Amino acid sequence: MFPSSDNAFSPSTLFSAYASLTGFLMLFRSMLHDFVPEQLRAYFSTLLDRFFTPKSKTLTVIIDENFGSYRNQVFDAAELYLRSKIGPETERLRVGKTPKQKHFTISIEKGEEIVDSFEGSEVKWSYVQSEKEKGEQVKRHYELTFEKKLREKITSSYLTHVVAESEEIKRSLRVVKLYSKDLYETDDDDGCAGGNWGCISLEHPSTFETLAMDPNAKKKIIGDLDRFLKRREFYKRVGKAWKRGYLLYGPPGTGKSSLIAAMANYLKFDVFDLELSSIYDNGQLKRILLSTTNRSILVFEDIDCNSEVRDREADDDDQEIKRNNNGRVTLSGILNFIDGLWSSFGDERIIVFTTNHKERLDPALLRPGRMDMHINLSYCTGLGFRTLVSNYLGLDGLNHPLCEEIETLVDSTEVTPAELAEELMQDDDCDVVLPGVVSFVEKRKVERRKAKDSVSICNEVVKTDDDDEKQSVCTNGMRNRKKQAGRRKGRGGLGM
Numbered sequence: 060m061f062p063s064s065d066n067a068f069s070p071s072t073l074f075s076a077y078a079s080l081t082g083f084l085m086l087f088r089s090m091l092h093d094f095v096p097e098q099l100r101a102y103f104s105t106l107l108d109r110f111f112t113p114k115s116k117t118l119t120v121i122i123d124e125n126f127g128s129y130r131n132q133v134f135d136a137a138e139l140y141l142r143s144k145i146g147p148e149t150e151r152l153r154v155g156k157t158p159k160q161k162h163f164t165i166s167i168e169k170g171e172e173i174v175d176s177f178e179g180s181e182v183k184w185s186y187v188q189s190e191k192e193k194g195e196q197v198k199r200h201y202e203l204t205f206e207k208k209l210r211e212k213i214t215s216s217y218l219t220h221v222v223a224e225s226e227e228i229k230r231s232l233r234v235v236k237l238y239s240k241d242l243y244e245t246d247d248d249d250g251c252a253g254g255n256w257g258c259i260s261l262e263h264p265s266t267f268e269t270l271a272m273d274p275n276a277k278k279k280i281i282g283d284l285d286r287f288l289k290r291r292e293f294y295k296r297v298g299k300a301w302k303r304g305y306l307l308y309g310p311p312g313t314g315k316s317s318l319i320a321a322m323a324n325y326l327k328f329d330v331f332d333l334e335l336s337s338i339y340d341n342g343q344l345k346r347i348l349l350s351t352t353n354r355s356i357l358v359f360e361d362i363d364c365n366s367e368v369r370d371r372e373a374d375d376d377d378q379e380i381k382r383n384n385n386g387r388v389t390l391s392g393i394l395n396f397i398d399g400l401w402s403s404f405g406d407e408r409i410i411v412f413t414t415n416h417k418e419r420l421d422p423a424l425l426r427p428g429r430m431d432m433h434i435n436l437s438y439c440t441g442l443g444f445r446t447l448v449s450n451y452l453g454l455d456g457l458n459h460p461l462c463e464e465i466e467t468l469v470d471s472t473e474v475t476p477a478e479l480a481e482e483l484m485q486d487d488d489c490d491v492v493l494p495g496v497v498s499f500v501e502k503r504k505v506e507r508r509k510a511k512d513s514v515s516i517c518n519e520v521v522k523t524d525d526d527d528e529k530q531s532v533c534t535n536g537m538r539n540r541k542k543q544a545g546r547r548k549g550r551g552g553l554g555m
Contacts, residue, residue, distance in 0.1 A: 118210055122201040133218060136225035137201050141184055142166055143228060144173050162232070177217045180209050236329040237261040240337065240347065256350065261330055263320035269450050270314060270321055271443035271476040272436065280318075283432060284326060288407070302408040304397065304429050308417040309436035312477030315413045318436065319358055328409060329355045336364070341392030348396050349404060356409040362424075363414040390421055398429045438473045441466030447476060451483040452492065461493040465500060472504035 091100065124134050142165055145152065151168035167173060169188035174181060185202040205213050242257025267277050287303045294301040307315040323330050331351045338344050351357060396402060397410060412430060414420060424430065439447075444466055448454045454462070469479070482499050486492045 116206055117204050118207045120203040120214070122203060124199045133222065134199075134201065136222040137184070137203075138166065139225040139228050140221045141173055141201075143224075144175055144184075146173070149173065161234070177220060178212070180205065180212065180217075182209075182213060182217065230327045233327045235261040235323050235327060238329060238331045238351075240334070256331070258329075261320065261323060263317075263324070265317040265320040266324055267321050269446070270317060271439060271446045271450075271480075272314060272318075273440060273442060276434070280322075280432075280434065281325070284322065287409075288326070291406070299428075300403045300408075301406045302402065302410060304410045304431045305412070306417070306425065306430040306433045307411060307413045307436055308433065309415070310438065310473075310475060311415055312475035313436040313438065314476050315436050316360075318434070319356065319411055319413075322409065322411075323356055326354075326356075326409070328407075331355055331357050333357060333359055335359065335362070335388050338388050340387050341389055341395075344388050344392055345396065351405070351408075353405050354407045355405075356411055358411045358413070360413045361415070362412045363416045363419045390423065394423060394429065397424075439469055439476045439479055441470045443476060444469045444479060447479055447483060451480065452487075452489045454489060459489055459493060461497060465493065465496055468497065468500040468504065472500060473507050474500055474503050478503070 122134050122137055123131055125131055126133075145165065145167065149167060149171055151171055153166045153168055155164045156162070167186050169186050171186055173184045175184060176182070182203060182205040185204070187200050187202055189198040203213070236258040237260070238256040238258045240256065242259065267281060270277060283303075291301060307318060309315065319330065322328070329352060333347065335344075338347065348357070412424070417425075417433075425433070445455075445462070448459075448462060478499075479496065482496045483492055485495055
């Protein structure tokens with residue numbers, strides 16, 4: 060006969076069943092330890108854990124601040140990248156600024172999370188920082204969490220995207236430096252390359268938008284620079300050094316220095332200003348050039364003033380320059396660094412030569428591979444004047460009745476952007492300035508005509524046998540031309 064239902068689940072019955080089960084489990088555990096090897100027990104334990112523990116659908120990647128004994132570049136990239144992803148939902152931020160920084164540095168505080176999306180997938184970033192203990196450094200890392208099925212996509216494409224974006228952010232925030240051997244190196248030089256170079260921040264405001272030159276020419280230069288930056292693998296594949304040479308030529312005051320500054324601001328490349336006349340010999344030139352950095356612009360201004368780079372087949376009566384230079388830096392020394400074995404040193408180099416007289420340069424210096432792109436910065440055009448009016452007076456070229464007249468005058472005479480810029484700075488009132496510009500350009504047009512007439516007369520007189528007449532006419536004509544050139548040079552293009 061079975062016990063009644065009242066006694067089946069009585070406290071005494073339950074306690075007796077519990078005691079029996081406990082005794083059985085203790086006996087089973089003792090037998091398991093005595094007869095089953097430890098490795099087998101661990102295997103079954105792990106198997107049971109996997110069976111009963113619910114599987115997580117997410118994966119977390121730890122990005123430490125240091126990778127072995129080196130700084131973790133992925134951590135630095137994430138730190139910079141996440142600054143641009145801070146949203147209104149973030150509750151705590153860190154803000155800082157050093158004396159030489161122009162902008163505040165904003166970053167997330169420990170424990171904060173940032174959600175980001177990439178190609179339709181969502182990831183979560185967390186910043187973790189350990190508490191500082193006595194004698195130990197603070198340890199920092201980022202935790203990147205995402206769905207397991209996205210592992211391949213995140214660890215390859217997304218992290219590559221983060222590093223690339225951080226490089227772009229770093230480039231945009233970078234302060235461009237101007238290096239010169241004439242500056243003394245100090246301990247306060249923030250971010251200077253060293254190598255006995257002194258540097259200052261290049262705060263020249265010139266950009267391609269403010270340059271008073273032909274819009275098509277600007278577009279062509281920008282396109283060439285963009286292609287250069289993207290062609291790292293191309294240069295490696297064709298077996299050429301990753302560098303590009305530019306020759307800027309034209310009369311004084313046409314904006315050669317301003318174009319160099321615009322290129323530096325656009326590329327965020329440092330500028331190294333090299334003065335050949337202060338360099339003793341080819342060996343010193345080589346040492347100086349080897350101390351420059353990657354992603355930089357090497358500038359040789361007024362290269363025609365060095366007699367060694369002049370056309371060896373042309374007649375050159377300027378013996379004074381040759382005596383002053385005394386052949387210290389030779390053409391072969393310059394060419395060896397530009398296009399010889401030493402040209403492979405460094406990456407992403409822009410080499411710029413400027414000259415007022417292209418025809419004086421040796422053809423060996425001008426060929427492609429040395430000077431790849433020749434840019435003629437000639438006298439101002441009507442479109443260039445329109446840019447100057449916008450820069451200095453805030454006017455569109457069609458907003459004032461005199462602008463069209465001035466553009467026509469500028470197109471019909473030889474006047475430099477520096478000269479026009481000086482006239483536009485005379486007053487803030489366009490009704491006062493523009494009539495003065497009209498008078499200036501008309502006067503300059505007459506002066507140019509007279510100068511050309513003097514040259515024509517001189518050429519005619521040379522055909523005669525009257526030596527006194529030759530000397531008188533030609534000397535006066537050349538003196539007038541030199542005076543005009545001196546006035547143009549005094550209004551040089553650096554401040555344009």
